[in-house]
Amino acid sequence: MNDMIYLDYAATTPLDPRVRDAMLPWLDAETHFGNPASDHALGRRARAAVEQARAQVAQLIGAGADEIVWTSGATEANNLAIKGALEFRGLKGAHVVTSRVEHKAVLDTCRYLETQGTRVTYLTPQADGIVGVEQVLAALQPDTALVSLMWVNNETGAINPVEALAPRLRERGILFHVDAVQAVGKLPVDLARVPIDLLSLSAHKLYGPKGIGALFVRKRPRARLAPQIHGGGHEQGMRSGTLATQQIVGLGEACRIAAGALVEEGERLRGLRERLWQQLQALPKIHLNGPADRRAPGILNVSFAGAEGESLRAMLPQLMVSSGSACSSATREPSYVLRALGRDDELAGSSLRLSLGRYTSEAQIDRAAAEIIAAVRFLRELSPLWSES
Known part of the structure; x- marks a missing residue:
């Protein structure tokens, strides 16, 4: 573990x-x-x-x-x-x-x-x-x-x-x-x-x-x-x-x-979330799901075009992440939330919800970003349909 x-x-x-x-x-x-x-x-x-x-x-x-x-x-x-x-x-x-x-x-x-x-x-x-x-x-x-x-x-x-x-x-x-x-x-x-x-x-x-x-x-x-x-x-x-x-x-x-740490913890998580998002933007054709500003400090939801969702998650065995709500993930269907936002099934299925918390560290964020980037690049190279243009 x-x-x-x-x-x-x-x-x-x-x-x-x-x-x-x-x-x-x-x-x-x-x-x-x-x-x-x-x-x-x-x-x-x-x-x-x-x-x-x-x-x-x-x-x-x-x-x-x-x-x-x-x-x-x-x-x-x-x-x-x-x-x-x-x-x-x-x-x-x-x-x-x-x-x-x-x-x-x-x-x-x-x-x-x-x-x-x-x-x-x-x-x-x-x-x-x-x-x-x-x-x-x-x-x-x-x-x-x-x-x-x-x-x-x-x-x-x-x-x-x-x-x-x-x-x-x-x-x-x-x-x-x-x-x-x-x-x-x-x-x-x-x-x-x-x-x-x-x-x-x-x-x-x-x-x-x-x-x-x-x-x-x-x-x-x-x-x-x-x-x-x-x-x-x-x-x-x-x-x-x-x-x-x-x-x-x-x-x-x-x-x-929680009452005693609300403001300080919120600022820390917001900083970690932005650190993660900035690193993931080394990849082209990724999509932020949700508002840029009016967003809870610990949640980052990103879709990765050209990376099939199940394959992506399978390549990240050390990262405990999800594709959406834990109450819906057992269906293996694309997130109904992302589809309601206008994402098609393919893009909704290639999403990761990365949610941070009390015990998340900068080192974990950096390692997670590196592993996600490597996995997405590998899957895109395998795909005959992938194109950055």
Whole structure:
């Protein structure tokens, strides 16, 4: 493993040792195993840890602790937000606006709701991958109940203008859900200032454990949801189930660490990303997928004309990279996100998503760039169709 370079932080992040250390006591079989819902000493101890973590998550995103609802991850949070908002209002035939480049956890949820009578408009982003404010507003209808839009695209890093869009939707009385998995802990998120109603996040995208996430549910004005999991009325009646104390503590600690390093780490990653991009430009006919400027600091998505995608990835066994979302890569099909941006199947299939993180170094960037350049040049030399002109 020492020879491998991990550049797939957008898929998942390694567990920070400080997060692991915070979690370990809550796996103790003698003193920290209590159920947070139990009203005795062990239960109260666990409940105090859960509430401390709730406050840590809230602090990172500018929310109140009572606005944080624990889930098993962002997929569940997205389902609870979208289905729960519509079901609570009994709006079976209502209208929803989203985009074609959302995560499958949003797209598949919307497609399910269409089978139940919901009408959904899927917006195509601009050529740079950003969904504009005016695009969303133009798609609104008199019975639009919800807009669901990701803050940062998980494949291109494009940053959508959710901060500008939120007040425009608020004044129209339309609920706004934001999948912020790739934004929380990486970009400043201040829900005390930005009137988003529902926001999803996940621990394993910010150096916390897998299997835990949260949904921000605004209290004032109140965003009410119908629960999707029943059985005990936990989490203010929105999400039943015994809380996984150790996972929750891990998410809280991950958020605490992220809050303390947000600006500095963002600048470091932006510098590493630009270092990588500058070196890759030694190759002709490469295409940056996503905006040049409004992009998350740790994501670089590049298509390499003349280099067949599967062959390219096979020639990079020491680089842990992807061709797109981890939730879609098993299909072996070109990225639906890149196709929505206008890339043809061949170019979309020849893309690499290079995502950087906390443990990425300059030496790793330089080695990765050299290996990618060598692999692309080799494949182009083999191709009878390749031409630099």
